[in-house]
Amino acid sequence: MSFLSRAAPFAACLTWAAFAPMAEARPVSYPGGWTIMQVNNGDSSSLHAHYSPTASDSIGFYAERNWAEDVQFTGLQYNRLLKRWNGPSSQANTYLKLGVGQADPFGDASAELSGFAGFAADWETRRWFASYEARATDYAGNKSVRHSGRVGVAPYIGDYGDLHTWLMLQVDNHPEGDEPVTTTPLVRFFKGVQMVELGYTLETEELLANWIIRF
Amino acid sequence: MKLIKTAFASVAFSLLATPAMAEQPMDHSKMDHSAHADMVVEPNTDADPAASAQTVTAKVNGLVCDFCAQAVRKVFKKQEAVESVNVDLDTGEIVLGLKAGATLDDETIGKLIRKSGYSLVSIDRGEGA
Secondary structure, eight states, X not given: OOHHHHHHHHHHHHHHHHHSOOOOSOOOOSTTEEEEEEEEOSSEEEEEEEEEEETTEEEEEEEEEETTTTEEEEEEEEEEEEEEEEOSSOXXXXXXXXXXXXXXXXXXXXXXXXXXEEEEEEEEOSSEEEEEEEXXXXXXXXXXXXXXXXXXXXXXXXXXXXXXXXXXXEEEEOTTSSSSEEEEEEEEEEETTEEEEEEEETTTTEEEEEEEEEO | OHHHHHHHHHHHHHHHHGGGGGGOOOOGGGOOGGGGTTOOOOOSOSSXXXXXXXXXXXXXXXXXXXXXXXXXXXXHHTSTTEEEEEEETTTTEEEEEEOTTOOOOHHHHHHHHHHHTOEEEXXXXXXXX
């Protein structure tokens, strides 16, 4: 398949994602900041290490091993802060995420040019959190779309440097999946430059474990 | 099987990432340093702001988490004039302690806060201004 014939549906997915209703964790750091993000759930395990030249952009390496789609993706990811609203006690953001690289299907199939596009939005105070993300992927010709939304509450308010704890509920929609809609209660621990999330997906009885380290 | 893979990947990454913990901010005023004198830490309180030649307090919108606080600290700590940076998430304030004889004008402070990704509301200069 030529690049153009692949790019057309990819662009359509991006357009759709950009206009989808409102996401997930902040993929952009401060100028000169590095971030390592690792996400693990029942379907996939991914690693994203990125550098932020500005407070609005980041670029880095992204790798994902996806057991749901039997594919390994390796490539570059660019994240763009589209808009930030800073309030006296709140912050809201919208982001664009683009990835391009190579997908290697499990088995004998050869690797193919692949990619993904995502739109994310979040709103956060020191007590409340809400986010939404839409992500369209084309991994070796296997196209799919996912939606993920979260709400969270901090049972106590800590100072800078304290251990912060969040109780969250994540709902995922993956129309092509065996379980199109899944719910994952999780707990987020946040201290200094590190964030850890542990959860359990009720429908699939699978563990969620995420890490973010910023330095 | 997926559960095992997930758990294994997480543990493996945790082990790889452990050195990064050395940078996590801590409140040193409550700690005994003798047991980890070799650690590289980055506390919120670099020095007593009152001991600085001049303090500047900037009220900022958008400071809601430790990542936000770290962002403004990292950006201001690169400034030659800045001796200490203290972030108070409760009040949304950044307290800058300036070095003796050093200055940092309002325009530069506003620019650095915007560069960090946040919005400046007001600037209050201490008595030493």
